[in-house]
Amino acid sequence: MARHLITSAIPYINGIKHLGNLVGSQLPADLYARFQRARGNEVLFLCATDEHGTPAELAAAKASKPVAEYCAEMHGVQAQIAEGFRLSFDHFGRSSSEQNKKLTQHFAGRLADAGLIREVSEKQVYSNADGRFLPDRYIEGTCPNCGYDKARGDQCENCTKQLDPTDLIDPRSAISGSTDLEVRETKHLYLCQSQMKDQLEEWIDTREGWPILTTSIAKKWLTDGDGLQDRGITRDLAWGVPVKKGTEEWPGMEGKVFYVWFDAPIEYIAAAQEWVDAGKGTDWERWWRTDKGADDVRYTQFMGKDNVPFHTLSFPATILGSGEPWKLVDYIKSFNYLNYDGGQFSTSQGRGVFMDQALEILPADYWRWWLLSHAPESSDSEFTWENFQASVNKDLADVLGNFVSRVTKFCRSKFSEAVPEGGAYGPSEEALIETLTTRIRAYEGHMEAMEVRKSAGELRAIWVAGNEYLQEAAPWSTFKTDPETAAMQIRLALNLIRLYAVLSAPFIPDASAQLMQAMQTEDDSWPDDVPAALQVLEPGHAFTVPEVTFRKIADDEREGWQERFSGVRS
Numbered sequence: 001m002a003r004h005l006i007t008s009a010i011p012y013i014n015g016i017k018h019l020g021n022l023v024g025s026q027l028p029a030d031l032y033a034r035f036q037r038a039r040g041n042e043v044l045f046l047c048a049t050d051e052h053g054t055p056a057e058l059a060a061a062k063a064s065k066p067v068a069e070y071c072a073e074m075h076g077v078q079a080q081i082a083e084g085f086r087l088s089f090d091h092f093g094r095s096s097s098e099q100n101k102k103l104t105q106h107f108a109g110r111l112a113d114a115g116l117i118r119e120v121s122e123k124q125v126y127s128n129a130d131g132r133f134l135p136d137r138y139i140e141g142t143c144p145n146c147g148y149d150k151a152r153g154d155q156c157e158n159c160t161k162q163l164d165p166t167d168l169i170d171p172r173s174a175i176s177g178s179t180d181l182e183v184r185e186t187k188h189l190y191l192c193q194s195q196m197k198d199q200l201e202e203w204i205d206t207r208e209g210w211p212i213l214t215t216s217i218a219k220k221w222l223t224d225g226d227g228l229q230d231r232g233i234t235r236d237l238a239w240g241v242p243v244k245k246g247t248e249e250w251p252g253m254e255g256k257v258f259y260v261w262f263d264a265p266i267e268y269i270a271a272a273q274e275w276v277d278a279g280k281g282t283d284w285e286r287w288w289r290t291d292k293g294a295d296d297v298r299y300t301q302f303m304g305k306d307n308v309p310f311h312t313l314s315f316p317a318t319i320l321g322s323g324e325p326w327k328l329v330d331y332i333k334s335f336n337y338l339n340y341d342g343g344q345f346s347t348s349q350g351r352g353v354f355m356d357q358a359l360e361i362l363p364a365d366y367w368r369w370w371l372l373s374h375a376p377e378s379s380d381s382e383f384t385w386e387n388f389q390a391s392v393n394k395d396l397a398d399v400l401g402n403f404v405s406r407v408t409k410f411c412r413s414k415f416s417e418a419v420p421e422g423g424a425y426g427p428s429e430e431a432l433i434e435t436l437t438t439r440i441r442a443y444e445g446h447m448e449a450m451e452v453r454k455s456a457g458e459l460r461a462i463w464v465a466g467n468e469y470l471q472e473a474a475p476w477s478t479f480k481t482d483p484e485t486a487a488m489q490i491r492l493a494l495n496l497i498r499l500y501a502v503l504s505a506p507f508i509p510d511a512s513a514q515l516m517q518a519m520q521t522e523d524d525s526w527p528d529d530v531p532a533a534l535q536v537l538e539p540g541h542a543f544t545v546p547e548v549t550f551r552k553i554a555d556d557e558r559e560g561w562q563e564r565f566s567g568v569r570s
């Protein structure tokens with residue numbers, strides 16, 4: 001039995017995630033976790049909310065809540081929506097947890113001891129009215145290059161010029177609008193990534209079969225320009241992990257916190273501790289420490305492309321730099337972007353369909369199927385309502401749903417609500433089993449390789465094979481002249497329903513559970529032996545005709561949604 005540690009990029013806390021976030025991280029991670037469990041492997045699947053940093057503080061202020069309270073509440077909201085989408089995390093943690101605080105401070109201490117942290121004195125803008133330092137992008141002013149009056153301290157959106165806050169003409173706080181700003185000297189800690197460039201490059205070169213998207217982004221950061229740069233890992237904020245060297249104070253760093261991108265990936269480890277502390281597991285080090293049993297763990301991470309540099313370089317730098325035997329990632333599955341109807345999904349602009357809204361419209365499986373079968377793997381992909389409607393109606397309703405309904409209703413009307421007996425396989429059944437065997441082995445291969453679209457395509461082809469068989473065998477005609485043969489055909493088809501439920505569960509878990517229940521079986525063993533898997537439901541085994549598995553989306557319904565989601569979310 002193999003052991004799989006699986007993590008999804010941790011969603012930021014300041015709002016409900018959109019369908020792009022879902023398909024770029026949590027959903028494919030769930031697909032893989034469910035598949036590995038179905039194959040009988042041991043899986044620890046972790047996710048969490050990413051809670052620190054200025055955007056969380058600002059969102060809390062906007063909601064007139066203390067930031068800790070706001071984050072706790074939003075964590076609850078995200079956890080509930082994740083459940084709605086059937087994301088099967090073993091634990092959904094929080095980067096603001098006590099466990100993560102201690103671990104983050106521990107790593108910083110180890111890195112400092114290894115000489116990989118240096119202090120840098122910087123000039124930063126302080127807002128007297130807000131009583132805080134302002135991160136670059138929270139300073140606004142007029143662009144010295146093009147005169148645009150809403151340029152940000154890091155970049156002018158209008159002419160794209162990269163800026164320093166001190167370049168701005170008439171700078172003001174983007175939080176309060178105050179112009180009472182001053183430049184103050186402040187000290188920060190930098191992680192000496194440049195010292196680790198060779199070690200990181202060597203490590204990346206030994207990773208096998210990583211997606212090109214992953215390695216190309218990593219290589220770009222390693223070698224472009226002056227190569228890998230040292231990175232500031234502290235901030236002058238109130239909300240975050242207080243800067244400490246292990247358990248000791250860090251002289252000169254009083255009142256500062258670690259930068260959110262330093263503590264967020266460490267939460268992958270802390271989430272395993274939280275899982276144990278919540279009484280759901282007994283030993284987290286067995287998953288994370290190669291000196292304590294994790295050397296046979298295969299660790300896979302899922303994320304959108306913008307997260308790749310932090311996972312290929314910064315987090316490995318933290319782990320390697322600690323000099324301790326922590327588990328490093330084995331495979332990074334990264335995604336391009338899903339766009340929405342001719343533009344981008346955007347949380348800040350409220351553009352697109354958000355996870356809570358999606359569940360109000362249709363059950364999770366409809367979304368899971370569309371998103372996974374259109375995952376932005378080799379390039380960006382686009383959500384359109386027409387495509388969503390077509391795919392649901394065709395794949396789910398016409399192919400899978402219709403097969404189930406025809407088979408079960410026909411059996412009930414001509415035989416009974418039990419698997420009929422009699423008859424023996426002929427050449428078409430042998431041919432079907434051969435096709436299925438080939439396709440199921442291919443499906444396993446694609447799932448193992450995390451080729452999400454190819455897996456969906458193969459699964460659809462497996463459903464289609466059953467439909468084509470049924471069409472050709474036509475038990476409704478056979479029955480008139482040869483009821484024995486019709487009984488065999490229907491027995492095979494009923495067994496196919498169970499087989500479909502087992503194979504489809506990683507994609508559409510609710511429908512799968514419904515079909516298993518209708519077939520009145522709990523045998524969800526993986527079809528290593530396809531002919532045997534098609535005889536699990538024996539003659540006489542009772543079943544029920546399920547409610548409609550998937551319904552079709554009507555044109556006027558689709559138009560209504562198109563209209564409703566064309567603007568921005570308020």
Ligand SMILES: Nc1ncnc2c1ncn2[C@@H]1O[C@H](COP(=O)(O)OP(=O)(O)OP(=O)(O)O)[C@@H](O)[C@H]1O
Pocket residue numbers: 009010011012013017020021022023024025302303304305306307335336337338339345346347348376
């Ligand atoms: N349009 C998209 N398509 C696919 N993945 C995406 C998309 N937008 C974000 N992601 C991924 O979603 C995951 C969670 O993102 P996170 O919560 O940090 O939001 P984000 O990256 O700030 O996106 P946004 O600003 O649109 O909310 C990350 O792995 C990110 O790379």
Ligand SMILES: [Zn+2]
Pocket residue numbers: 143144145146147148151156157158159160161
């Ligand atoms: Zn400009």
